[in-house]
Amino acid sequence: MTNRLSAEQRGDLVQALLPEAAGLVTAVREESQEEITARLRGMSHYELEVAAVILAAMVDPDRDLGEVFAWVSFDEYGDPLSRVTPSKRTARDLQSTAVPRGLGVDEVAVERALAGDRLPLNQWERSLAVDRGIRRGMDYDLVAERLGMEREAVKRSWERSKRKARAEGRYVPKQQVGEIAAAA
Structure with a gap:
């Protein structure tokens, strides 16, 4: 754009x-x-x-949808709403998990970025790189440096990745970040 x-x-x-x-x-x-x-x-x-x-x-993608739409006092027909149901869901929860056409994941780019090559990654590749890096025992700072991200962004991405993995029944390491490498 x-x-x-x-x-x-x-x-x-x-x-x-x-x-x-x-x-x-x-x-x-x-x-x-x-x-x-x-x-x-x-x-x-x-x-x-x-x-x-x-x-x-x-819009904060992690804000409760009930709060985001609290101002809405009418339905799709313009009729008043009797009550607004609180929601635990967020905009992030609603986003499509489908990868838009032409924006697939380049596995080689992900691996090269984790190895230290400065490559442009799309959001799905960055998320995958964070997940792989942390699971391999890299700490937040190293992953952030390799991917050109801020440390806090890496932490948020890892937390989202863990939530998604747990929801899908996939394994999530129990050790704290930084302890995984020390265990080897």
Whole structure:
């Protein structure tokens, strides 16, 4: 989407489209369907893509969906809701686990990245690399360095990986990170 732009150009684009994205946030809550449609039709395809990214950046994917949608007081027909059911699910829980076409996992790139080669990895490859690295006994800092990530991002990815593995009945090491390598 914005790969051909410099960091400064991307920043300028976000600043230019932030009012449109904020206007859409307000419109969804306060305007009619026709007014929302008119807003969207007034934006180019490219502007819509950038606005979607801006709006996604505004949402914490680990926040309870009940909190995220707490402002919704009506159903799909516009009728008032009698009650809002609290949810333990998050946006992250709802995301599709399917890999979009053309964005498969390059196993060789994952292995080379873990070995120290600086390669661009997509999100599925990064998740797999974090999982493999930690399971092999690499600590958070080493995995972060090899993958060009922040330590906290590696920790969050590993926690998600463990939750998913447990939910699927797969093995998760019992040792704490850092103790796995010492056990060998």
